[in-house]
Amino acid sequence: MKIHNTLTRKKEEFKPIKKDSVGLYTCGPTVYNYAHIGNLRTYVFEDILKRVLLYNGYNVKHIMNITDVGHLTSDEDEGEDKIDVAVQREQKTPQQIADFYTQAFKEDLSKLNILEPEIWCKATEHVSDMIKLIQKIEKNGYSYIGKNGNVYFDTSNFAGYGNLANLDFESLNTMARTEIDKDKKHPRDFVLWFSIKGSKFKGHILKWTSPWGEGWPGWHIECSAMSMKYLGEHFDIHCGGVDHIPIHHTNEIAQSESATGKxxxxxxxxxxxLLMKEGKMAKSAGNFVTLKTLIDENYDPSAFRYMCLNTHYRKKMNFAFEGLDSAxxxxxxxxxxxxxxxxxxxGETRQGKVEDYKKKFLEVINDDLNMPKALDVIWKLIRDEKNISNQDKYGMLLDFDKVLGLGLGGIEEKLQIPQEISDLIQKREEYRKKKDWKKADEARKELLDKGFILQDTSTGTILKKNNK
Ligand SMILES: [Zn+2]
Known part of the structure; x- marks a missing residue:
C-alpha cells in the first residue's frame, strides 16, 4: 500500500512499526461552532484512509482529540480563545459549549458514515499529561518564560524546525508581522502554557495550576501529549488538513521530538x-456551509461523501450545488x-473476472487512496453485462463499500419500512400533488427526525435510512 508522505513529499510504501497494526492520530475539531463542509471533507479523507488500512487487514488504533480549550482565533497564538468567543456569543458555560458542539460534530460524522475513532480524547481531561510534556521540553532546554509568564517554545533551538512545511526559517523570522507578541524571542516561537498572570486573558474561565502558575495549555501541545499518551512516543500516521502543515503540525513535531529526542x-x-466560488471556506469569510445546510436543502449526506470520493484528497475540491446535484x-x-x-x-459465476475486478480495486485504493479511480472500477463493474453474474456484482459492490462507506449495504433495511413511515410518505405525496410545498417539506423533516431521508430523483422518490 502506497501513501503520500508530506515529510518526504513522495508516495511511499507504507510499513507499519508493528506488524499488522497501525497507530493513527487525526486532529479533531475545536468545538466552538459547527464544522463546515470544508472541515468535513478532511474527516471523510481520513475515514477513507482508515477504511483502506482496515481493508488491507491492519488493526487500526485511531485517536481523535476534541479541542475544548487553548485554540486561539489565530493558529499563531493571536486573538481570543475560540471557546471564550462562543461563551460570549451564546451566554453558556465553556462545558456547555464544548458538549453541544462535540455532539453536533459526532452526529455529522455519523451521517457521513465516518467510522468513530477507537479513542476520543478531550483536551481539558488531559492537562496533567500536557504539563508533564512541557516539563520534559523545559528540562531539555527548548523553552523559555516570557515577561507575561507564558511558557514559549524556542524554535531557534530546534534543528529541523519547519522541515515538514519546507519553511524557510530565516525569512520567516525576519518577515513583517502585524501583531507580534512582544514576549516572543522569535516570531515563530509559540505558546506551550498561557499564564493568567500578566496576560490579556484575565477573564479566561478555564484554568489549571501548573509549575508556571495558573493558566491553560496552548493548542499544539494537546495533540502531542494526547497522541503520545495513547499511541506511544513513536507511531505510524498523523493526519489533518493542509492548513495544519505550516504551524500546527510543524509545532507538534518540534515539541514532541524535543521532548523525546527521537x-x-x-x-x-x-x-x-474545499473551495467555494468565493475562495477557501472559512467561518471568517462568511461562506460557511454546514452539513445541516445541505440536509435542509434536501441533500443526502452520502451525496456529499460521494462528491468527496470523486476528487482525490490531495487535489483542491470545488464545491458548488450543481456538483452536489450531480453527485x-x-x-x-x-x-x-x-x-x-x-x-x-x-447468472453464472466466472471466478477469473471476479478476481480481476477485486485486484483492480485493491490496486487503485492502495495507490495513495485513489478513490476517483475506485469509483471508475465500480461503474465498469456495474456496466459489465457479459462477464459477471448479478450475484457476484452485488457481493463485490457490498465488499467495496467497506472502503467507500456509502452505506450500500444498508439497502435491505430500507425495504422494511414501518407503517408510520409509509403513512408519512403518502401524506407528503398528497401535499406535493396539491403543491402545498410547506406541508410537504414539514413531512420530509418529520421523516428525517424519524431517521429516514427522502431523495427526489429524475426516476422517482427514493427512501434511505439516515445512518445515525
Ligand atoms: Zn492537532
Missing part, C-alpha cells in the same frame, strides 16, 4: 482544501442498480 511520526498525510443523481443511480442486482441474483 523521531515522532513516520507518515504525515494531509487533505486539501446525488449518480448516487441514486448506483443505489437503484444495487437494488436491481439484489432482486435479480442470477
Amino acid at each position: 523521531k515522532w511520526v513516520n507518515y504525515w498525510l494531509h487533505g486539501e482544501f 446525488q443523481n449518480t448516487l441514486s443511480t448506483l443505489i437503484e442498480n444495487i437494488r436491481i442486482l439484489q432482486e435479480k441474483q442470477e
Whole structure:
C-alpha cells in the first residue's frame, strides 16, 4: 500500500512499526461552532484512509482529540480563545459549549458514515499529561518564560524546525508581522502554557495550576501529549488538513521530538482544501456551509461523501450545488442498480473476472487512496453485462463499500419500512400533488427526525435510512 508522505513529499510504501497494526492520530475539531463542509471533507479523507488500512487487514488504533480549550482565533497564538468567543456569543458555560458542539460534530460524522475513532480524547481531561510534556521540553532546554509568564517554545533551538512545511526559517523570522507578541524571542516561537498572570486573558474561565502558575495549555501541545499518551512516543500516521502543515503540525513535531529526542511520526498525510466560488471556506469569510445546510436543502449526506470520493484528497475540491446535484443523481443511480442486482441474483459465476475486478480495486485504493479511480472500477463493474453474474456484482459492490462507506449495504433495511413511515410518505405525496410545498417539506423533516431521508430523483422518490 502506497501513501503520500508530506515529510518526504513522495508516495511511499507504507510499513507499519508493528506488524499488522497501525497507530493513527487525526486532529479533531475545536468545538466552538459547527464544522463546515470544508472541515468535513478532511474527516471523510481520513475515514477513507482508515477504511483502506482496515481493508488491507491492519488493526487500526485511531485517536481523535476534541479541542475544548487553548485554540486561539489565530493558529499563531493571536486573538481570543475560540471557546471564550462562543461563551460570549451564546451566554453558556465553556462545558456547555464544548458538549453541544462535540455532539453536533459526532452526529455529522455519523451521517457521513465516518467510522468513530477507537479513542476520543478531550483536551481539558488531559492537562496533567500536557504539563508533564512541557516539563520534559523545559528540562531539555527548548523553552523559555516570557515577561507575561507564558511558557514559549524556542524554535531557534530546534534543528529541523519547519522541515515538514519546507519553511524557510530565516525569512520567516525576519518577515513583517502585524501583531507580534512582544514576549516572543522569535516570531515563530509559540505558546506551550498561557499564564493568567500578566496576560490579556484575565477573564479566561478555564484554568489549571501548573509549575508556571495558573493558566491553560496552548493548542499544539494537546495533540502531542494526547497522541503520545495513547499511541506511544513513536507511531505510524498523523493526519489533518493542509492548513495544519505550516504551524500546527510543524509545532507538534518540534515539541514532541524535543521532548523525546527521537523521531515522532513516520507518515504525515494531509487533505486539501474545499473551495467555494468565493475562495477557501472559512467561518471568517462568511461562506460557511454546514452539513445541516445541505440536509435542509434536501441533500443526502452520502451525496456529499460521494462528491468527496470523486476528487482525490490531495487535489483542491470545488464545491458548488450543481456538483452536489450531480453527485446525488449518480448516487441514486448506483443505489437503484444495487437494488436491481439484489432482486435479480442470477447468472453464472466466472471466478477469473471476479478476481480481476477485486485486484483492480485493491490496486487503485492502495495507490495513495485513489478513490476517483475506485469509483471508475465500480461503474465498469456495474456496466459489465457479459462477464459477471448479478450475484457476484452485488457481493463485490457490498465488499467495496467497506472502503467507500456509502452505506450500500444498508439497502435491505430500507425495504422494511414501518407503517408510520409509509403513512408519512403518502401524506407528503398528497401535499406535493396539491403543491402545498410547506406541508410537504414539514413531512420530509418529520421523516428525517424519524431517521429516514427522502431523495427526489429524475426516476422517482427514493427512501434511505439516515445512518445515525
Ligand atoms: Zn492537532
